Amino acid sequence: MNGGKPLKVALLGCGAVGSQVARLLSEQANDLSVRVGAPLELAGIAVRRLSHQRPGIDPALLTTDAVGLATRPDVDIVVEVIGGLEPARSLLLAAMKNGKSLVTANKALLAEQGEEIHAASREHGADLYYEAAVAGAIPLLRPLRESLAGDTVHRVLGIVNGTTNFILDRMDTSGADFSDALEEAQALGYAEADPTADIEGFDAAAKATILAGLAFHTRVTAADVHREGITEVTAADIASARQLGRIVKLLAICERSGSGVAVRVHPAMIPRTHPLAAVGGAYNAVFVEAASAGSLMFYGAGAGGTPTASAVLGDIVAVARNRLAGTRGPELSTYAELPVLPMGDTLTRYHVSLDVDDRPGVLAPVAEAFARHGVSIQAVRQASRGDEAQLVIVTHEARDAALAATISELTTLPAVRAVASVMRVEGEEEPS
Amino acid sequence: MNGGKPLKVALLGCGAVGSQVARLLSEQANDLSVRVGAPLELAGIAVRRLSHQRPGIDPALLTTDAVGLATRPDVDIVVEVIGGLEPARSLLLAAMKNGKSLVTANKALLAEQGEEIHAASREHGADLYYEAAVAGAIPLLRPLRESLAGDTVHRVLGIVNGTTNFILDRMDTSGADFSDALEEAQALGYAEADPTADIEGFDAAAKATILAGLAFHTRVTAADVHREGITEVTAADIASARQLGRIVKLLAICERSGSGVAVRVHPAMIPRTHPLAAVGGAYNAVFVEAASAGSLMFYGAGAGGTPTASAVLGDIVAVARNRLAGTRGPELSTYAELPVLPMGDTLTRYHVSLDVDDRPGVLAPVAEAFARHGVSIQAVRQASRGDEAQLVIVTHEARDAALAATISELTTLPAVRAVASVMRVEGEEEPS
Secondary structure, three states: OOOOOOEEEEEEOOOHHHHHHHHHHHHOHHHHHHHHOOOEEEEEEEOOOOOOOOOOOOHHHEEOOHHHHHOOOOOOEEEEOOOOOOOHHHHHHHHHHOOOEEEEOOHHHHHHHHHHHHHHHHHHOOOEEOHHHOOOOOOOHHHHHHHOOOOOEEEEEEEOOHHHHHHHHHHHHHOOOHHHHHHHHHHOOOOOOOOHHHHOOHHHHHHHHHHHHHHHOOOOOHHHOEEOOOOOOOHHHHHHHHHOOEEEEEEEEEEEEOOEEEEEEEEEEEEOOOHHHHOOOOEEEEEEEEOOOEEEEEEEEOOOHHHHHHHHHHHHHHHHHHHHHOOOOOOOOOOOOOOEOOHHHOEEOEEEEEEEEOOOOOHHHHHHHHHHOOOOEEEEEEEEEOOEEEEEEEEOOEEHHHHHHHHHHHOOOOOEEEEEEEEEEOOOOOOO | OOOOOOEEEEEEOOOHHHHHHHHHHHHOHHHHHHHHOOOEEEEEEEOOOOOOOOOOOOHHHEEOOHHHHHOOOOOOEEEEOOOOOOOHHHHHHHHHHOOOEEEEOOHHHHHHHHHHHHHHHHHHOOOEEOHHHOOOOOOOHHHHHHHOOOOOEEEEEEEOOHHHHHHHHHHHHHOOOHHHHHHHHHHOOOOOOOOHHHHOOHHHHHHHHHHHHHHHOOOOOHHHOEEOOOOOOOHHHHHHHHHOOEEEEEEEEEEEEOOEEEEEEEEEEEEOOOHHHHOOOOEEEEEEEEOOOEEEEEEEEOOOHHHHHHHHHHHHHHHHHHHHHOOOOOOOOOOOOOOEOOHHHOEEOEEEEEEEEOOOOOHHHHHHHHHHOOOOEEEEEEEEEOOEEEEEEEEOOEEHHHHHHHHHHHOOOOOEEEEEEEEEEOOOOOOO
């Protein structure tokens, strides 16, 4: 069974993920050979600098000629773990044109230029697998693309960025404010020196793009995603959420909304009883609601060299099996062509905390402001603090634009001293 | 894309799952057609009695000739949702012999006679998919078989029976004893009139058999599984677990242990902080530990007609795509051929609660009994209750046979009035 001709693997990139892929290909060679039906042989590793120290990697495999390696006639499978747009894009396109099967972990490229990449995969009949691009080790794309192929997905709610989850988790458990929690995350290696991609939600938005496309069989690009990071989440927001039995998480949300789909990344309050609420530290988890399957959740390590390499290896086995069988995996289907709604048209719920005068007659003008914009209030709670009072309002579902307009108006009311916090509420049944 | 020749589906069984499969095939026809690349057409439904009322099912599709339907020359895909050993076994074998692709939800058959069924699938080159056989709607077998194909699974810990999870959940939240909680489960439809298969662990053991085979690439049959149900779990066990920050769950456990694999189903105490601890009611969840991926968890509805039908539909789409591509899914691999260890050789930890005399000098003979069997004690807690005391002992890992022998000896000690409870402890790092 494993006596067949070896399948040759070209590895593009040898960083945290790539070095682990190389190690596992060697350490697991016997198992992989039986599971695939032929040995997998590492044909070469494209790197930027040959001089780097790479313990455990045979220097003879290294090359700086990534294009040459990706298109080498004897290579069957190209694994791209460089990340970013270029040169990854050109390398993938060249490899597919040359009949290679592709495995990539490149979320940014798929989110920004997925259409071109998928079109090339179709044109050249090339396998294109990318389980590692979203939520690291967690098997998620294969279940969405294959296990739920006979179901209708309504909503995907995911914690898909470990750095921000670690920060929010610290803020929740220790009462720290954002900048202290970020510093701690950086000290522990959970956040990079330049944390922008994580804390501003770019990373989560790229993953939301990919998830929405798979879940709704619709073309979605990064520009379609409404994105807010966590830099403006305050210790007061976290405390206010806690008082109401909720917790703040940065969520990637993909959902059917009205006649289209809404794709967004923003901090939100979810009930502490929601399965996602217990996802702590740098873990990831994705909650899927489907018409027949009901609620599903997938949980695990969302990043890290070795966990991500596990997902890459699973894809390598899949494309290798396909290659031996002379077939390929299911294409990305975009037949549904649902419109991606602008954020203003998306239905959401708001949690609003106001600092108001502590005197009778304050609630009426506030309630009128909501009513004028057609926003229905679900719950109000008022707490006195000296001559000031805190007024917390949670709304029913409404168009996001109507909610935003309400907030604008609240800031103009004489009785409202400040809008202390505004945050969306997710993961709850719409109360009646 | 969906203009191809229809693929014809024969449905064997029209109960809770079958009727939902029939409904979804009809309601989702357009989506399924695009996703598969050809329309799926329900060719017929084999039932035991034609006289039954079946709302929404076209009576012209019904037949009592299951063999005739499963082997009909125009049928491409046979879906078996009858359950049990016969006639399901004969029907599957006949269908594969006649070149059909197979989808089944039959855990009992795969656990008891999986070897024969898989051998027939290999011999006839027939696809055999059975995602719905374990944990209902939760995509679990495909991730194990494909996503983790490049990884090494160390352990699978699963809550795979909703009935027993509901009962234990009720006992934990309300303090009810087993018989009251069972009665409530029966009244609510979560337990059958004859609950034996669930409460004695047979259902969970069948699922453990299937999971262990996939996780360890090893032949496992139902007879290899050590099985204990929940009928002897007492309110006192539950209370004692709670005092120690643990909760009692019926677990299906598949793990590498020493030189082989251990497969077992029994109630166990797990820490309340473990992701499985929060899985309440009739939900299922499976926790997987793999060398590279780390800890993963899959959560969702483990039973019910519609959720299970979602998994069946996903498999129908997969085998239909394979059929159109002239290929088939990965075969069950059993190359590792690891020995399945007898329970006595399995490494476990015990939680033991003893009623003892409340006087000095009791602990010494108890500790000696453990030591004589080579069992190391991790923690001891003693609470006085009048002239009697409760002594709770949690052990380090040891051979199950040594632990069982220790318990036998404890019952003979003069100072020990009764062994009040013995339960295994799982899901914790072995403390040092």
